[in-house]
Amino acid sequence: MSEPEAPKIEFPCANYVVKVVGSDTGSFREDVLAVMLKYDPNLDQSRIQYRLSSKGTYLSISYWITAESEAQLKTLNEELRTDTRVKTVL
Template sequence: MTQQDPPKIEFPCPNYPIKVLGEAGEVLQSLVVEVMARHDPDFNAERISVKDSGKGRWQSVTVFITATGIEQLEAIHQDLRAHPATKIVL
């Protein structure tokens, strides 16, 4: 069996998806918009997709950004993970 390298992202990468899972409510959505706007000046808040869990306690918030590099993506993940409403960042 040969080991393959993971696919490499070419930057800038438009329409790069980021999904944030956390406690349902406006706090999570506001946090995601704030963080994305800080790290992507062209962020379009109208392209947010929000899905509630079956019982409504959790939400997934998916956004699309123009990824400019690994440093940007790491900073976004760090900022999102720092908030207690966030459980997982994909």
């Protein structure tokens, strides 16, 4: 049996959700937002959602961006992961 293919994204893709999970220390929120704005300067900051883990150790942040290309998403993911506080990017 073959693996099902991931659905194809048609670009540009408005309302593409990027979720970043990491340690909510220092300027984590501001630093991640700065990276997100670099890749989508028109990001609607009023839609950003923050959720702390049950023990308050990790913060999950959801952003809705306009994804322009596969390359943009790959580069965004790579840049976010350079921050040692970032645990995962979905």
